[in-house]
Amino acid sequence: MKQPIIQFENVTFKYRSQQEPTLKNIDLTIHQGEKILIAGPSGSGKSTLAHCLNGLVPFSYKGEMTGSLKIQGQETKELDIFSLSKMVGTVLQDSDGQFIGLSVGEDIAFSLENNVTPHDTMMKRVADVSRLVDMDEYLDASIHALSGGQKQRVSLAGVMVDDVDILLFDEPLANLDPATGRHAIDLIDQIQKETNTTVVIIEHRLEDVLYRNVDRIIVVNDGEIVNDSSPNVLLTSDVLQRNNIREPLYIKALKYAGCLLTPQHGLAHLNTLQTEAFKDKLLHWFEQSPPAKKRTLTHPVLQLEDVSFTYSGKENNIKKVSFSIDKGEMVSIVGKNGAGKSTLSKLICGFEKNNQGKIIYHEKDITGDTIYQRAERIGMVMQNPNQMISKHMIYDEVALGLVMKGTYSEEEIRERVENTLKICGLYPFRNWPISALSFGQKKRVTIASILVLKPEIIILDEPTAGQDFYHYTEMMEFLADLNAQGITIMMITHDMHLMLEYTQRAIVIADGKVTADDSPINILTNEAIVAEANLKETSLFDLAVLTGIEEPVEFVSKFIAFDREVRKAWP
Numbered sequence: 190m191k192q193p194i195i196q197f198e199n200v201t202f203k204y205r206s207q208q209e210p211t212l213k214n215i216d217l218t219i220h221q222g223e224k225i226l227i228a229g230p231s232g233s234g235k236s237t238l239a240h241c242l243n244g245l246v247p248f249s250y251k252g253e254m255t256g257s258l259k260i261q262g263q264e265t266k267e268l269d270i271f272s273l274s275k276m277v278g279t280v281l282q283d284s285d286g287q288f289i290g291l292s293v294g295e296d297i298a299f300s301l302e303n304n305v306t307p308h309d310t311m312m313k314r315v316a317d318v319s320r321l322v323d324m325d326e327y328l329d330a331s332i333h334a335l336s337g338g339q340k341q342r343v344s345l346a347g348v349m350v351d352d353v354d355i356l357l358f359d360e361p362l363a364n365l366d367p368a369t370g371r372h373a374i375d376l377i378d379q380i381q382k383e384t385n386t387t388v389v390i391i392e393h394r395l396e397d398v399l400y401r402n403v404d405r406i407i408v409v410n411d412g413e414i415v416n417d418s419s420p421n422v423l424l425t426s427d428v429l430q431r432n433n434i435r436e437p438l439y440i441k442a443l444k445y446a447g448c449l450l451t452p453q454h455g456l457a458h459l460n461t462l463q464t465e466a467f468k469d470k471l472l473h474w475f476e477q478s479p480p481a482k483k484r485t486l487t488h489p490v491l492q493l494e495d496v497s498f499t500y501s502g503k504e505n506n507i508k509k510v511s512f513s514i515d516k517g518e519m520v521s522i523v524g525k526n527g528a529g530k531s532t533l534s535k536l537i538c539g540f541e542k543n544n545q546g547k548i549i550y551h552e553k554d555i556t557g558d559t560i561y562q563r564a565e566r567i568g569m570v571m572q573n574p575n576q577m578i579s580k581h582m583i584y585d586e587v588a589l590g591l592v593m594k595g596t597y598s599e600e601e602i603r604e605r606v607e608n609t610l611k612i613c614g615l616y617p618f619r620n621w622p623i624s625a626l627s628f629g630q631k632k633r634v635t636i637a638s639i640l641v642l643k644p645e646i647i648i649l650d651e652p653t654a655g656q657d658f659y660h661y662t663e664m665m666e667f668l669a670d671l672n673a674q675g676i677t678i679m680m681i682t683h684d685m686h687l688m689l690e691y692t693q694r695a696i697v698i699a700d701g702k703v704t705a706d707d708s709p710i711n712i713l714t715n716e717a718i719v720a721e722a723n724l725k726e727t728s729l730f731d732l733a734v735l736t737g738i739e740e741p742v743e744f745v746s747k748f749i750a751f752d753r754e755v756r757k758a759w760p
């Protein structure tokens with residue numbers, strides 16, 4: 190029998206600033222060497238649960254905790270945060286707050302240096318882990334000169350280098366490109382197997398985590414544990430759907446087709462799935478579903494002509510990029526971590542200035558325009574909400590842009606801000622301080638603060654990262670509605686299904702250049718592009734192929750159209 194390593198007994202926790210407890214009567218035992226996935230809607234208490242393990246609760250985030258939480262048999266209340274950090278290594282959701290060193294190498298080495306590890310051993314370990322996360326060429330680079338996903342890789346390396354018994358990952362995949370995400374899951378799996386480390390992963394992207402085995406999935410909702418079972422058992426039930434967690438797409442397709450799923454069907458992975466049992470029902474569903482509609486376009490609203498840019502003055506980070514976006518398009522920008530996607534959007538919005546080429550808005554050259562001149566036409570929502578937020582209160586943050594313009598009355602501002610807050614599902618929180626929001630909730634505040642200005646083009650960097658399925662759908666349907674009203678939307682995303690589901694076109698960036706510009710499904714079925722740009726094929730396509738459906742592309746389109754209609758009917 191394996192030893193219990195984490196034991197929650199009737200744990201309740203209330204943040205000092207909250208009226209109600211965020212965690213309620215948590216009973217949970219995790220054994221040595223287990224791999225656990227924690228899922229649940231935004232704000233349900235997942236990060237708070239994780240913070241109980243690494244001591245941030247209650248040592249940094251104050252509040253009242255009752256019940257007993259033991260790690261390796263020791264009551265955490267009797268430990269300090271330093272002793273806990275020796276047992277639990279954490280990759281936080283917001284990796285920006287986690288860096289200490291000046292360069293990538295120093296940051297990865299930080300905890301080893303603290304433990305006075307001999308220099309040679311330290312250098313070797315840093316080299317080994319940085320190679321594992323594919324950052325070995327960046328050891329001398331400054332953390333601040335990295336893309337979002339590159340930072341995420343460094344923080345992964347930073348905990349892997351340590352010799353801890355429990356590894357805790359709070360949304361490790363949020364900023365990683367699909368292939369690196371897979372690689373990270375492989376890496377976690379490998380470490381867990383080789384060292385018998387206990388692994389706890391919090392993640393909304395369930396299908397991506399299930400790429401490798403997990404022992405149990407814990408579902409949290411409203412501060413309570415509502416499910417604790419193996420993936421094969423969980424996937425037969427409607428627990429995920431009821432708790433706003435997206436089911437793996439191939440499972441959803443089987444459920445739509447009316448297939449009866451049992452744990453014996455090997456549901457946790459596509460390669461263990463007993464597809465033979467589902468062929469007839471799936472084919473029947475495919476044949477009777479109506480074909481998906483296509484849409485036509487108008488005239489260019491934004492054109493880039495041979496745009497180049499360099500941060501360092503040496504090699505160009507953006508290399509002669511040209512494309513044209515039509516008014517009313519909804520376009521995905523995809524590609525590997527560090528390919529240049531965020532840089533490109535910064536150039537379009539004027540945060541950085543291109544040293545070559547032109548940016549044209551409605552046939553007018555705006556290359557020389559300032560950020561402020563562009564902001565009324567083009568709004569940008571950044572990847573990390575903490576980089577955008579400057580006010581303490583939600584209302585003030587969303588009102589800021591309108592207040593700065595100085596042309597609106599208080600009444601007009603109130604009306605627009607309140608409408609936007611309602612649209613973004615933030616109205617009930619309007620008088621809250623931003624510090625009391627979860628990461629996903631903060632992200633919605635930043636989207637609201639751009640939407641309130643009514644720009645004609647909106648560029649969003651990972652709009653749904655950190656959002657649960659309900660808010661993902663709400664946000665994307667909201668953006669799709671804005672789009673139907675003529676607002677042009679460009680989205681940087683690593684979520685391949687989001688790209689398929691909501692955009693008609695995808696521009697692929699690799700090494701600062703456009704390497705493909707086509708429909709999302711054509712891109713995802715082109716193996717060379719998928720490999721070069723670190724993308725990932727969809728499990729729906731694979732399911733169709735495995736069950737012998739002759740038009741797998743059409744199957745994917747029909748699923749998407751059907752699934753969106755189902756979700757539009759959500760309350």
Ligand SMILES: Nc1ncnc2c1ncn2[C@@H]1O[C@H](COP(=O)(O)OP(=O)(O)OP(=O)(O)O)[C@@H](O)[C@H]1O
Pocket residue numbers: 204205206207211229230231232233234235236237238250624625626627628629630655657
């Ligand atoms: N430092 C804090 N002070 C006060 N309340 C907080 C604090 N951090 C979180 N909360 C509250 O606790 C609730 C749960 O937050 P938590 O971050 O644990 O959720 P989560 O499930 O991780 O959400 P997400 O998926 O959006 O990251 C939220 O409703 C939030 O308002």
Ligand SMILES: Nc1ncnc2c1ncn2[C@@H]1O[C@H](COP(=O)(O)OP(=O)(O)OP(=O)(O)O)[C@@H](O)[C@H]1O
Pocket residue numbers: 333334335336337338339364366500501506524525526527528529530531532533
């Ligand atoms: N402020 C900066 N100074 C110097 N180099 C930078 C800076 N920001 C980004 N870079 C470099 O420019 C390249 C492109 O980065 P960018 O952030 O545009 O990538 P990205 O495609 O958005 O990546 P991700 O998917 O990880 O967000 C990377 O190699 C990165 O290291």
